[in-house]
Amino acid sequence: MSGxxxxxxxxxxxxxxxxxxxxxxxxxxxxxxxxxQLGPPDLSLxxxxxxxxxxxxxxxxxELGCAVETAAELQAVCSVDMLMxxxxxxxxxxxxxxxxxxxxxIRKKALERREETIIVDRACRQETLAYEMESHAIGKRxxxxxxxxxxxxxxxxxxxxxxxxxxxxxxxxxxQTVLVLGSQKLTELRDSISCVSDLQIGGEFSSQPDQAPxxxxxxxxxxxxxxxxxxxxxxxxxPECRDLSRTVIEWSESHDRGYGNLQSVKMEDYTFNxxxxxxxxxxxxxxxxxxxxxxxxTDIRLVHHDDCLDRNLYPLLIKKHWLCTRKCFVCKxxxxxxxxxxxxxxxxxxxxxxxxxxxxxxYDADGNKLGExxxxxxxxxxxxx
Amino acid sequence: xxxxxxxxxxxxxxxxxxxxxxxxxxVRGGGGMCSVPGLKADCEALLGAFQEADTVRFERFAELWRxxxxxxxxxxxxxxxERNKLTKKTLDLxxxxxxPPYAFQIRVGALYLLYGLYSVQLCQPKQKIRIALKDxxxxxxxxxxxxxxQHYDAVYIFRKLRVARAFHFTAMPKLLNYRTQKKVQENxxxxxxxxxxxxxxxxxxxxxxxxxMNIHDHYQKMKCVISTDKSQPDKALSxxxxxFVVSLKDMTLEHQEWQQKRMKFLNAKxxxxxxxxxxxxxxxxxxxxxxxxxxxxxxxxxxxxVVEASKSRRHRQVKLESSDSGSEYGKSQSRSxxxxxxxxxxxxxxxxxxxxxxxxxxxxxxxxxxxxIITEEGTSDEExxxxxxxxxxx
Numbered sequence: 001m002s003g004x005x006x007x008x009x010x011x012x013x014x015x016x017x018x019x020x021x022x023x024x025x026x027x028x029x030x031x032x033x034x035x036x037q038l039g040p041p042d043l044s045l046x047x048x049x050x051x052x053x054x055x056x057x058x059x060x061x062x063e064l065g066c067a068v069e070t071a072a073e074l075q076a077v078c079s080v081d082m083l084m085x086x087x088x089x090x091x092x093x094x095x096x097x098x099x100x101x102x103x104x105x106i107r108k109k110a111l112e113r114r115e116e117t118i119i120v121d122r123a124c125r126q127e128t129l130a131y132e133m134e135s136h137a138i139g140k141r142x143x144x145x146x147x148x149x150x151x152x153x154x155x156x157x158x159x160x161x162x163x164x165x166x167x168x169x170x171x172x173x174x175x176q177t178v179l180v181l182g183s184q185k186l187t188e189l190r191d192s193i194s195c196v197s198d199l200q201i202g203g204e205f206s207s208q209p210d211q212a213p214x215x216x217x218x219x220x221x222x223x224x225x226x227x228x229x230x231x232x233x234x235x236x237x238x239p240e241c242r243d244l245s246r247t248v249i250e251w252s253e254s255h256d257r258g259y260g261n262l263q264s265v266k267m268e269d270y271t272f273n274x275x276x277x278x279x280x281x282x283x284x285x286x287x288x289x290x291x292x293x294x295x296x297x298t299d300i301r302l303v304h305h306d307d308c309l310d311r312n313l314y315p316l317l318i319k320k321h322w323l324c325t326r327k328c329f330v331c332k333x334x335x336x337x338x339x340x341x342x343x344x345x346x347x348x349x350x351x352x353x354x355x356x357x358x359x360x361x362x363y364d365a366d367g368n369k370l371g372e373x374x375x376x377x378x379x380x381x382x383x384x385x
Numbered sequence: 386x387x388x389x390x391x392x393x394x395x396x397x398x399x400x401x402x403x404x405x406x407x408x409x410x411x412v413r414g415g416g417g418m419c420s421v422p423g424l425k426a427d428c429e430a431l432l433g434a435f436q437e438a439d440t441v442r443f444e445r446f447a448e449l450w451r452x453x454x455x456x457x458x459x460x461x462x463x464x465x466x467e468r469n470k471l472t473k474k475t476l477d478l479x480x481x482x483x484x485p486p487y488a489f490q491i492r493v494g495a496l497y498l499l500y501g502l503y504s505v506q507l508c509q510p511k512q513k514i515r516i517a518l519k520d521x522x523x524x525x526x527x528x529x530x531x532x533x534x535q536h537y538d539a540v541y542i543f544r545k546l547r548v549a550r551a552f553h554f555t556a557m558p559k560l561l562n563y564r565t566q567k568k569v570q571e572n573x574x575x576x577x578x579x580x581x582x583x584x585x586x587x588x589x590x591x592x593x594x595x596x597x598m599n600i601h602d603h604y605q606k607m608k609c610v611i612s613t614d615k616s617q618p619d620k621a622l623s624x625x626x627x628x629f630v631v632s633l634k635d636m637t638l639e640h641q642e643w644q645q646k647r648m649k650f651l652n653a654k655x656x657x658x659x660x661x662x663x664x665x666x667x668x669x670x671x672x673x674x675x676x677x678x679x680x681x682x683x684x685x686x687x688x689x690x691v692v693e694a695s696k697s698r699r700h701r702q703v704k705l706e707s708s709d710s711g712s713e714y715g716k717s718q719s720r721s722x723x724x725x726x727x728x729x730x731x732x733x734x735x736x737x738x739x740x741x742x743x744x745x746x747x748x749x750x751x752x753x754x755x756x757x758i759i760t761e762e763g764t765s766d767e768e769x770x771x772x773x774x775x776x777x778x779x
Contacts, residue, residue, distance in 0.1 A: 012518055013518060013556040013557055019561075020563065020564075021563060022557060034518055037518075037525075041550075042550070042552075044550075063544065064541060064544070066535075074537055078443050078541050082444075082447040084505075085456065091460075092459070093461070093462050095457065095461050096454060096460070100454060101423070101454060101455065102424075102426045103423035103458060104458065104461070107423075108461070111461055111462060123464055127466055130466055135465075279561050280563055298560045299557070299560045299561075300555065300557075301554055301556065304513065306510045
């Protein structure tokens with residue numbers, strides 16, 4: 001049986017603060033350690049056979065070091081059928097009447113209560129969406145075998161928190177959950193993070209409403225960085241990218257602030273396997289100069305044959321917080337695309353309008369501006385729903 | 386460009402049964418979520434009954450499982466999203482009993498429990514059992530123990546799970562989401578499930594006491610040699626309490642007896658008299674009295690020939706039964722008894738590991754501390770004094 005000592009203690013992840021976060025370790029080392037400990041059948045990503053045939057008793061006997069008859073006996077004694085009641089009708093929807101399990105009694109009561117209080121018991125759209133996101137990519141295989149995820153690849157689960165836009169988000173922070181492969185570059189994650197601040201359009205457009213959205217912030221301000229364990233990974237792929245972390249590094253070096261050596265490197269040179277980090281510890285992603293997202297790596301594990309196995313789908317979004325979009329003040333139907341300030345025609349300040357209502361109210365048939373107002377293109381944070 | 390904080394802001398306020406806003410907030414992934422109500426009690430009842438049955442046979446476990454109707458644990462009109470969450474939490478709870486510091490029997494029971502839960506779950510595709518890298522050596526050791534003890538059913542079941550790729554090989558056992566506000570659920574281990582964690586006894590073992598005795602004797606002898614009166618040390622040289630080894634041993638014994646009394650008291654307090662309990666108590670008592678005997682023997686060592694201290698497991702030799710079908714059962718029975726009475730597993734460590742380390746420390750003492758001998762002429766030589774008669778350890 002494989003399994004000598006695990007690699008040096010510093011490489012095995014363990015809690016630094018119990019139940020909260022771990023010590024620093026190299027991601028790639030974790031993958032290596034696991035692959036050393038396991039054999040090909042454990043790491044295999046082959047699809048499961050439709051019907052799991054019972055292995056020949058001889059094979060079992062050989063591995064266990066027992067007689068073939070014992071192996072055959074084991075297969076009978078330890079089969080799943082031994083766990084099922086002999087002749088009962090097994091309907092998973094119905095909780096057995098006389099169950100001795102506390103879990104089932106409590107669940108039954110809860111279900112009965114639900115039946116009494118809720119008229120229509122079905123999944124709401126948020127639940128459907130959440131379930132879909134979680135499971136839509138399960139087991140997906142690519143058409144092109146070159147895109148297949150490799151065996152022994154690491155899968156990281158990251159929680160990327162939304163920037164605090166609404167005050168209440170300070171207390172219950174919404175986040176999205178993304179899966180990335182260990183061999184993917186940091187830049188791939190950076191490109192996949194969709195943040196509303198990337199779509200902002202700067203400028204006041206009341207006088208020229210048709211010229212509005214040409215340059216969104218994403219194209220104008222391309223700089224970004226990740227911060228993991230004392231190292232800033234800056235996006236330097238484009239000439240416009242600047243080192244946003246320089247300010248922080250200079251600040252830290254100006255006096256002895258106790259932050260040790262902060263370094264700055266290029267994001268595109270690193271994959272997740274190259275990083276040293278902790279599980280469960282908050283890190284930072286910053287873009288647009290001041291839009292900051294907290295990132296927490298919640299889990300790292302070996303890829304499994306039931307996971308999504310198509311490389312092109314990674315980084316894979318599996319969970320997103322639903323934000324209600326703000327609707328137009330006039331029609332209350334469409335998502336707001338414009339916001340006005342100091343608007344003499346509007347009942348409140350600021351006031352939100354969809355495109356059609358905005359033009360109908362503020363401009364005449366010839367396109368002349370009516371009344372005094374300031375108008376800005378508006379991107380609702382819920383736009384990614 | 387940031388818009389001001391609006392008055393009107395809605396979250397997922399749906400009126401349907403998904404638990405509305407609470408669900409959106411609670412589906413925050415990760416460990417430390419609210420647990421499944423009643424599940425811990427049910428699992429502990431099952432594992433407790435398995436422990437009392439004093440066996441590690443899967444047949445017995447399956448009986449207990451069927452009695453309780455555990456196959457229905459996931460039943461009920463639950464929608465897919467909720468069911469995934471529920472199953473994950475269930476497997477996570479069961480997985481905790483699979484690792485130290487739980488007693489051997491409980492861990493085998495947990496393995497069977499995991500097998501059962503994994504097989505009867507209704508999620509498609511099945512939720513997996515998480516194993517962290519830091520726990521893997523322990524799991525391997527456990528497997529090795531099972532193979533050596535010929536508990537073939539346990540080995541087979543673990544292998545079956547592995548062949549079915551029922552495991553996720555992870556960095557940490559739970560998802561970590563930096564939840565500083567949420568009170569970390571203290572998983573209060575049932576005292577009975579753990580091996581009585583006896584730190585005093587694990588520190589002051591028979592061997593340690595023997596060694597102390599040896600060193601003490603040697604020290605006394607050397608003091609005599611350099612004193613004027615060869616039969617006893619000078620008064621000026623009496624710097625320590627001469628009887629300290631004996632009093633140490635007494636204290637340890639006292640502590641152990643106290644612990645046993647306490648265990649008995651707790652057991653008696655809890656449930657009604659179950660016939661099995663008496664058996665457990667007497668076997669515990671007999672273990673205790675054996676240790677008492679062992680330590681008492683050390684006390685009288687100076688007056689009699691060295692007696693090999695009896696280890697608590699010595700009486701439980703592997704007995705070979707005569708009949709065929711019974712032989713495996715008999716073997717594993719006695720072997721399992723042997724294993725379940727594994728002494729002094731300190732928290733989070735296998736006793737074998739401790740014994741191994743103790744052995745190493747002993748060896749280190751023997752090899753590196755060359756006890757100087759003062760000869761009559763007054764010159765001191767460096768000489769290896771065999772401090773410890775090597776005890777065969779099983």
